[in-house]
Amino acid sequence: MSSPGERDTSEWYRSFGEAEARGQSAIYEEWALGVADDAEVLSLIDGLPLQKRQPNLVFACARLLGAAEGGYPELRRWLVHNFAALATETLRRSTQTNEARRCASLLPALSMLAGPLALLEIGASAGLCLYPDRYSYSYDGSEPIDPADGRSAVLLESTTTGPVPVPSVLPQVVWRSGIDLRPLDVRDAHDVKWLETLVWPEQAERRERLRSAIGIVRSDPPRLAEGDAIDLLAGVAQNAPPGATLVVITSAVLVYLPFAERMRLVESILRLDANWISLESDRGLPAVRAQLPVDGGSDSRFVLALDQRPLAYTGANGQSLDWL
Ligand SMILES: C[S@@+](CC[C@H](N)C(=O)[O-])C[C@H]1O[C@@H](n2cnc3c(N)ncnc32)[C@H](O)[C@@H]1O
Incomplete structure (x- = not known):
């Protein structure tokens, strides 16, 4: 679970991709590393309040709103076209993963x-x-x-x-x-x-x-x-x-x-x-x-x-x- 601390958004996504998603989700790893190197998408995400820039939250909201579980280029196109809706969704949600295990x-x-x-x-x-x-x-x-x-x-x-x-x-x-x-x-x-x-x-x-x-x-x-x-x-x-x-x-x-x-x-x-x-x-x-x-x-x-x-x-x- 990442927390924002003082890290910049690019570092946050890179760390999420390498330390949390790797070995657990190839899709999230690719998405996170893609965002980490993408100045345009980073500037969109930086427009969100700090707590709402969380990779897990942004990716879950994107999937909830219909982003396909494909490669980063596809996600990137989706994010750029749908960022206003995504931003609204992140504001009303937080990560609430409930794990019975x-x-x-x-x-x-x-x-x-x-x-x-x-x-x-x-x-x-x-x-x-x-x-x-x-x-x-x-x-x-x-x-x-x-x-x-x-x-x-x-x-x-x-x-x-x-x-x-x-x-x-x-x-x-x-x-x-x-x-x-x-x-x-x-x-x-x-x-x-x-x-x-x-x-x-x-x-x-x-x-x-x-x-x-x-x-x-x-x-x-x-x-x-x-x-x-x-x-x-x-x-x-x-x-x-x-x-x-x-x-x-x-x-x-x-x-x-x-x-x-x-x-x-x-x-x-x-x-x-x-x-x-x-x-x-x-x-x-x-x-x-x-x-x-x-x-x-x-x-x-x-x-x-x-x-x-x-x-x-x-x-x-x-x-x-x-x-x-
Ligand atoms: C990651 S979930 C964990 C859910 C569950 N405890 C589990 O282990 O599966 C964290 C939950 O804590 C809630 N939460 C965060 N801060 C809280 C606070 N100050 N008071 C009550 N709930 C809070 C969030 O809304 C979220 O549902």
């Missing part, structure tokens, strides 16, 4: 807590990560761990290293609630289309998993409060049932908050009588980062932490878990 990283941490659990996710998007008890899991190709009522339509697979405390049964979740600046509704066709478009072009397996997870969540949609988590957290937490362990989850959200706001959010999380599971880039939380192994390397992996104590490096989409 991250539950494969959350599960071992959830299993360390006494149940039953009340889950409160900050930055929940459509809430797919609020259903860790409804998916099946297989670690290193093991026999799946299933929900209480049997095999799920969604099997989340992950590879592991180290002593990951993989549970034999899934935690009992008695309450789930989320907060998002703009919650997405799994029952709304436009929101579902946006979620699907946020998956990169070649990632058919992810798109399939997304559709299956949406099917599960649609049958029992979560409560999602709309607004800034800094304002809403304490009020939403009050609705958690007594007798359940309240667990705040932050997953791929903290880097979206400017540092001062992020620290305010951390303070409000710490004021709650709750456990906190974070699944964030190592840039997300200074207290977690300070405890990471010095040679752990800062790469594209996330860090799983419980109450700001690092537990594991994980693949950003839940595909791997390297226990510390």
